[in-house]
Amino acid sequence: xxxxxxxxxxxxxxxxxxxxxxxxxxxxxxxxxxxxxxxxxxxxxxxxxxxxxxxxxxxxxxxxxxxxxxxxxxxxxxxxxxxxxxxxxxxxxxxxxxxxxxxxxxxxxxxxxxxxxxxxxxxxxxxxxxxxxxxxxxxxxxxxxxxxxxxxxxxxxxxxxxxxxxxxxxxxxxxxxxxxxxxxxxxxxxxxxxxxxxxxxxxxxxxxxxxxxxxxxxxxxxxxxxxxxxxxxxxxxxxxxxxxxxxxxxxxxxxxxxxxxxxxxxxxxxxxxxxxxxxxxxxxxxxxxxxxxxxxxxxxxxxxxxxxxxxxxxxxxxxxxxxxxxxxxxxxxxxxxxxxxxxxxxxxxxxxxxxxxxxxxxxxxxxxxxxxxxxxxxxxxxxxxxxxxxxxxxxxxxxxxxxxxxxxxxxxxxxxxxxxxxxxxxxxxxxxxxxxxxxxxxxxxxxxxxxxxxxxxxxxxxxxxxxxxxxxxxxxxxxxxxxxxxxxxxxxxxxxxxxxxxxxxxxxxxxxxxxxxxxxxxxxxxxxxxxxxxxxxxxxxxxxxxxxxxxxxxxxxxxxxxxxxxxxxxxxxxxxxxxxxxxxxxxxxxxxxxxxxxxxxxxxxxxxxxxxxxxxxxxxxxxxxxxxxxxxxxxxxxxxxxxxxxxxxxxxx
Numbered sequence: 001x002x003x004x005x006x007x008x009x010x011x012x013x014x015x016x017x018x019x020x021x022x023x024x025x026x027x028x029x030x031x032x033x034x035x036x037x038x039x040x041x042x043x044x045x046x047x048x049x050x051x052x053x054x055x056x057x058x059x060x061x062x063x064x065x066x067x068x069x070x071x072x073x074x075x076x077x078x079x080x081x082x083x084x085x086x087x088x089x090x091x092x093x094x095x096x097x098x099x100x101x102x103x104x105x106x107x108x109x110x111x112x113x114x115x116x117x118x119x120x121x122x123x124x125x126x127x128x129x130x131x132x133x134x135x136x137x138x139x140x141x142x143x144x145x146x147x148x149x150x151x152x153x154x155x156x157x158x159x160x161x162x163x164x165x166x167x168x169x170x171x172x173x174x175x176x177x178x179x180x181x182x183x184x185x186x187x188x189x190x191x192x193x194x195x196x197x198x199x200x201x202x203x204x205x206x207x208x209x210x211x212x213x214x215x216x217x218x219x220x221x222x223x224x225x226x227x228x229x230x231x232x233x234x235x236x237x238x239x240x241x242x243x244x245x246x247x248x249x250x251x252x253x254x255x256x257x258x259x260x261x262x263x264x265x266x267x268x269x270x271x272x273x274x275x276x277x278x279x280x281x282x283x284x285x286x287x288x289x290x291x292x293x294x295x296x297x298x299x300x301x302x303x304x305x306x307x308x309x310x311x312x313x314x315x316x317x318x319x320x321x322x323x324x325x326x327x328x329x330x331x332x333x334x335x336x337x338x339x340x341x342x343x344x345x346x347x348x349x350x351x352x353x354x355x356x357x358x359x360x361x362x363x364x365x366x367x368x369x370x371x372x373x374x375x376x377x378x379x380x381x382x383x384x385x386x387x388x389x390x391x392x393x394x395x396x397x398x399x400x401x402x403x404x405x406x407x408x409x410x411x412x413x414x415x416x417x418x419x420x421x422x423x424x425x426x427x428x429x430x431x432x433x434x435x436x437x438x439x440x441x442x443x444x445x446x447x448x449x450x451x452x453x454x455x456x457x458x459x460x461x462x463x464x465x466x467x468x469x470x471x472x473x474x475x476x477x478x479x480x481x482x483x484x485x486x487x488x489x490x491x492x493x494x495x496x497x498x499x500x501x502x503x504x505x506x507x508x509x510x511x512x513x514x515x516x517x518x519x520x521x522x523x524x525x526x527x528x529x530x531x532x533x534x535x536x537x538x539x540x541x542x543x544x545x546x547x548x549x550x551x552x553x554x555x556x557x558x559x560x561x562x563x564x565x566x567x568x569x570x571x572x573x574x575x576x577x578x579x580x581x582x583x584x585x586x587x588x589x590x591x592x593x594x595x596x597x598x599x600x601x602x603x604x605x606x607x608x609x610x611x612x613x614x615x616x617x618x619x620x621x622x623x624x625x626x627x628x629x630x631x632x633x634x635x636x637x638x639x640x641x642x643x644x645x646x647x648x649x650x651x652x653x
Contacts, residue, residue: 016073020041030083032098058121076108122157144183148187184215205242254415264415441486452487487502558595
């Protein structure tokens with residue numbers, strides 16, 4: 001950097017010397033040239049001072065200011081050269097307007113002000129003048145640029161308190177205006193912000209991480225931050241940083257991933273997924289997964305699933321349950337024996353005996369002989385941290401910080417999982433699904449909401465990825481059972497602000513349910529009843545879309561599910577929605593009604609609800625038939641009903 005700055009400064013210093021020399025040799029306008037010489041000498045002194053301090057100069061404003069100064073000196077040189085004209089005729093025909101010298105003096109004064117400001121703003125904390133530095137003349141047309149330069153310069157040269165204040169100012173700029181965020185990135189603010197995240201004190205780290213998250217609002221701005229190493233820095237903080245900073249970092253990850261999905265894989269490559277999962281699991285479930293190794297008790301959720309499937313010898317389960325009951329706290333601090341608690345405890349108890357003779361998961365060295373010594377000392381059972389995550393001291397954090405950490409970890413996993421099968425697979429192979437299920441049940445508002453959103457995204461990916469769906473959402477998997485239980489619990493209550501994500505998640509999992517799983521359809525059908533004042537048109541629409549995934553032709557059990565919808569009283573609700581529902585719900589409801597008519601056209605309930613009449617009415621509504629899916633399904637559905645339902649049955653009420 002110092003060598004580059006010296007090269008930048010070399011030419012303007014030479015130009016200043018030439019202007020000074022030629023001003024001494026002026027044959028005309030000597031007084032004006034003398035004034036230019038005085039200002040040029042002052043400017044040259046400042047340029048040489050800048051060259052001596054080149055290692056501490058902030059590069060972005062340095063380039064702008066020196067380029068501008070060089071242009072000014074070029075013009076000054078051309079002006080004083082004309083004043084050297086020898087001979088009477090040359091001086092007569094060389095016209096020198098008085099305003100030219102006045103304008104040039106003003107330009108040199110501006111350059112002096114710019115270089116003086118550059119030296120002040122690039123000074124270290126001890127040498128910097130107290131108070132407001134002012135704006136450089138070069139930024140007079142865009143004051144915010146000068147303010148941003150000042151704050152970024154403080155990030156480079158200030159002490160930790162000054163850096164923290166500068167980061168807080170950048171947070172304010174980025175929050176106020178998206179364009180200011182772009183300027184911060186263009187002017188080199190990402191590098192010092194990342195250094196502050198790594199090296200600053202608590203407040204400075206929080207401010208810097210928050211600034212980076214706000215800078216990610218523009219997708220085009222995320223790529224430079226990824227190149228600048230934001231993924232590795234954030235992973236390091238999630239592994240070792242204070243929990244308050246980790247919470248802000250997790251939020252920033254959610255912002256970057258949400259605005260620029262291409263960065264998802266970069267975060268995954270830096271172990272961000274398992275670090276976030278470890279935070280999610282802390283004090284949520286017992287520390288057991290492929291990401292945790294704690295003596296001989298370490299186990300993965302996958303191994304729990306396999307144990308639950310394969311181990312049929314449960315004779316000692318009651319004794320083991322009693323032993324574990326005193327050792328395993330309830331996930332959310334409530335010792336009530338809930339269904340969720342039973343799932344966790346049962347699967348762990350099943351696996352305990354089988355693990356006694358097996359090496360711990362993770363591939364580390366094992367010691368099956370308790371009396372064996374290492375380096376002359378008896379072996380000590382020392383837990384290995386979660387994926388390298390430092391958990392020391394986390395238990396002493398205040399509850400609000402722990403809650404915020406869980407909420408932001410869930411939010412980050414939600415954004416990282418969007419449309420990304422490998423990341424969803426990594427999440428589901430850990431204990432994250434069980435964590436999400438517990439947090440949907442027991443977490444606080446934001447924690448519940450973000451956990452539900454994460455489940456929705458994972459389920460949406462699993463809907464399109466059969467391999468992920470089969471591995472992560474096996475019907476007999478404890479984690480899958482826990483997830484479905486909590487999603488249904490939310491749907492049945494129909495009062496949460498995250499009801500729609502839960503409906504979407506259940507719909508995406510439609511192909512995983514067996515025909516004997518009859519408890520799913522009823523709660524969804526009840527959400528079609530808009531006469532209930534608490535059910536909005538959006539909720540009814542999402543319920544119809546979810547039920548469509550059960551009843552569509554692509555679902556192997558579509559006939560069973562269609563009959564279940566009719567049995568639950570769905571026909572009358574669907575008719576009401578097609579006729580009188582909000583427009584957002586009418587198309588989705590009509591599509592569902594068409595599938596039911598296609599697959600169970602001989603249903604007496606459809607005849608009693610006059611579904612054929614509804615379909616005939618719908619076929620005459622332009623806004624309905626314009627939908628491609630309705631246009632494809634409606635004629636066939638009408639034809640099937642006309643074939644199977646007699647006029648007498650259609651007239652039956």
